[in-house]
Amino acid sequence: MDFRFNFVIDEKEDNEPDTHDKLDLKHQEETPAKQKVSFKAAKEHEMPEDLNKILENKAIETVSGLYYINMPxxxxxxLDGADREGIVSKSVSSHSDLIPGVYEGGLKIWECTFDLIDYFSEAEIQFTNKTVLDLGCGAGLLGIVALRGEAAKVHFQDYNSTVIEEITLPSLVANCTECSKMGSGDNRKTGTPPSKRPKKVKCLPDALTKCRFFSGEWSEVSQLLLSSNKGFSKYDLILTSETIYNPDYYSALHDTLAQLLDKNGRVYLASKIHYFGVGGGIHLFEKFVEERNVFRSSIVKTIDKGLKRCIMEMVFKDSS
Structure with missing residues (x-):
């Protein structure tokens, strides 16, 4: 069966996201450093039955061999009414890409996402038959790479339901429509771009059965998963990018990782050295992890180009 989508492809060169996808330090500096952390209720999102609706009127772009939804x-x-949370209007009125407890940046693809994707290829990280969580997923590119790498299950979480519905789900469907790439490894290795207008989706149902989607604050999502009657099993890999910008969130993030990671699992976390205005950064989080004495952490890659960035690996201290 052919699915015909009403969308536009605007191809980019690999590793060349639009400037709006890169970290905006000006906006970051304007974000209040100290605000009460909100406990946004967790919700699971189902894939709509009408697959044509998911990409309807969406513009699709490509970067690093992956599809993603045009954010602007x-x-x-x-702004025309598709955002029940009102996060876009609030972001515009506050001139900020981050509003703690309201909007946590999921309508942007942050720079370190591409660092982590590069690292997966360089370090030959294996996703085959793994259960994977893309934490703070935004467009879901990390989870999509895991899905292409033949992961057994991939779950996606973002703070805002609008991000899951308007960005994550469409991005996943756009990538799944390229059947020849699904289950065949990371096409970044060959440099082969996706075709301009994928129509055949024979593999789409199988791919989607591996995926679940959640919105809400981390601790709330953790409780939803742990109390699930769907046979939840802990994750072999948790992937997360630019989620440690605000130290106020460190406790919730750390506890979520500790609760949801399998005893022999691994966390791969990408971050800038320091986030101006909000005060977080890789070394501050590294110290926090050390003080909690639950995980062993190590910096497995440092990127010196532009603002210095790092990839951190975390495992339980008592893991084998």
Missing amino acids: LVEISC
Whole structure:
């Protein structure tokens, strides 16, 4: 069966996201450093039955061999009423890409996401038959790479339900429509770009059965998963990018990782050295982890180009 989607492809060169996808330090500096952490209720999102609707009127772009949804067009549609949370209007009125407890940046693809994708290829990280969580997923590119690497299950979490519905789900469907790439490893190795207008989706149902989608604050999502009657099993890999910008969230993030990671699992976390205005950064989080004495952490890669960035690996101290 052919699914025909009403969308536009705008191809980019690999590793060349639009400037709006890169970290905006000006906005970051304007974000209040200290605000009460909100406990946004967790919700599981189902894939809509009408697959044609998911990509309807969406513009699709490519970067690093992956599809993702054009963010500015989504923001425009959200201002026209598609955003029940009102996060776009609040972001515009506050001139900030981050509003603690309201909007946590999921409508942007942050720079370190691509660092982590590069690291997966360089370190030959294996996803085959793994259970994977893309934590703070945004467009879900990390989880999509895991899905292409033949992961057994991939779950996606973002703070905002608008991000899951308007960005994550469409991005996943756009990538799944390229059947020849699904289950065949990371096509970044060959440099082969996706075709401009994928139509055949014969593998889509199988791919989607591996995926679940959640919105809400980390501790709330953890409780939802742990109390699930769907046979939840802990994750072999948790992937997360640019989620440690605010030290106020460190406790919730650490506890979520500790609760959801399998005893022999691994966390791969990408971050900038320091986040101006909010005060977080890799070394501060590294110290926090050390003081909690639950995980062993190590910096497995440092990127010196531009603002210094790092990839951290975390495992339980008593893991084998």
